[in-house]
Amino acid sequence: MQKSSRLAIFALLELASDPERQVSVSDIGEKYGVSAHHLAKVMHTLGRAGLVRSIRGVGGGYSFVGNARRVTLLDIIGLFEDISPACAPRDPDAPTAEKALCQVEAEIDDISKATLGSITISTMLKNIRRIEERSARALQEETAG
Amino acid sequence: MADSEEMQANALKGQISIRRARAEDLDQVIALDAKVTGLAKPEYWQDIFERYATRRLDERFFLVAEGSESDDGTILGFIIGEVRGWEFGSAPCGWVFAFSVDPGTRLRGVGESLFDAISDRFRGAGIQTMRTMVARDNRLHMAFFRSEGMVAGPYIQLEKSLDD
Numbered sequence: 422m423q424k425s426s427r428l429a430i431f432a433l434l435e436l437a438s439d440p441e442r443q444v445s446v447s448d449i450g451e452k453y454g455v456s457a458h459h460l461a462k463v464m465h466t467l468g469r470a471g472l473v474r475s476i477r478g479v480g481g482g483y484s485f486v487g488n489a490r491r492v493t494l495l496d497i498i499g500l501f502e503d504i505s506p507a508c509a510p511r512d513p514d515a516p517t518a519e520k521a522l523c524q525v526e527a528e529i530d531d532i533s534k535a536t537l538g539s540i541t542i543s544t545m546l547k548n549i550r551r552i553e554e555r556s557a558r559a560l561q562e563e564t565a566g
Numbered sequence: 567m568a569d570s571e572e573m574q575a576n577a578l579k580g581q582i583s584i585r586r587a588r589a590e591d592l593d594q595v596i597a598l599d600a601k602v603t604g605l606a607k608p609e610y611w612q613d614i615f616e617r618y619a620t621r622r623l624d625e626r627f628f629l630v631a632e633g634s635e636s637d638d639g640t641i642l643g644f645i646i647g648e649v650r651g652w653e654f655g656s657a658p659c660g661w662v663f664a665f666s667v668d669p670g671t672r673l674r675g676v677g678e679s680l681f682d683a684i685s686d687r688f689r690g691a692g693i694q695t696m697r698t699m700v701a702r703d704n705r706l707h708m709a710f711f712r713s714e715g716m717v718a719g720p721y722i723q724l725e726k727s728l729d730d
Binding site: 493531532535536538539540541543544547548551 | 702703705708709712713715718
């Protein structure tokens with residue numbers, strides 16, 4: 422996954438965790454250790470895709486306006502990367518080894534897309550909560566023990 | 567933060583009751599499956615009912631979601647699973663092999679109520695892991711199971727065309 426895609430996912434998760442809140446580019450950039458310049462370009466793309474809205478002025482920033490239960494990781498990645506099949510249909514005269522390798526690449530590509538296409542922002546937020554709860558329980562048990 | 571769809575689903579969940587399937591539910595289960603898959607399979611469902619709703623009930627669970635009075639007690643969905651042990655070297659786990667929700671009642675929390683109920687039954691049977699299998703192109707089921715916290719397990723399903 423490319424850096425812009427990862428960054429877009431982090432930014433959307435940050436914003437979608439509280440759609441009422443407006444967060445500045447510099448706050449998100451600071452949290453994930455990236456330059457405001459790079460993040461601004463990512464946010465612009467997310468804005469054009471209708472996933473975030475920019476509010477200008479004091480206390481302004483970005484807020485999430487997409488549908489967290491519908492937007493998947495694959496949808497987000499597709500805004501920044503070419504997600505067409507890794508191995509395009511080949512010339513029938515291509516070497517057999519190339520066809521065999523293409524079959525393997527297509528298998529990996531199918532599984533990756535099925536995974537990324539089934540995980541929504543809402544699911545990611547639930548997963549984050551589950552990880553946090555698990556860590557809190559582990560800490561509690563460690564303290565008690 | 568719960569969005570409006572989620573809040574609506576939570577409110578409606580209280581109006582759904584989950585219970586074991588009974589013989590008189592079978593016609594509705596067959597009709598629901600035919601509505602979803604486009605293929606009626608009465609003999610298959612009769613066999614499934616006999617195997618999963620009448621025997622070894624401590625480890626076999628054929629559950630249905632029944633709507634409130636306003637739904638005339640209609641069966642809105644079902645889920646079937648059983649405890650299976652030592653297949654492919656796996657310690658006993660709960661396998662969910664059938665799951666369906668009436669398309670007209672989606673987003674009412676029916677699927678989640680069924681999923682939670684069978685999870686509780688498996689836990690009650692001493693099981694700690696639940697598994698299922700989903701067609702890669704079935705985005706609806708895949709997204710649902712993911713949202714319930716399911717992740718890729720330690721096995722990969724392989725197949726071979728016997729015509730090769």
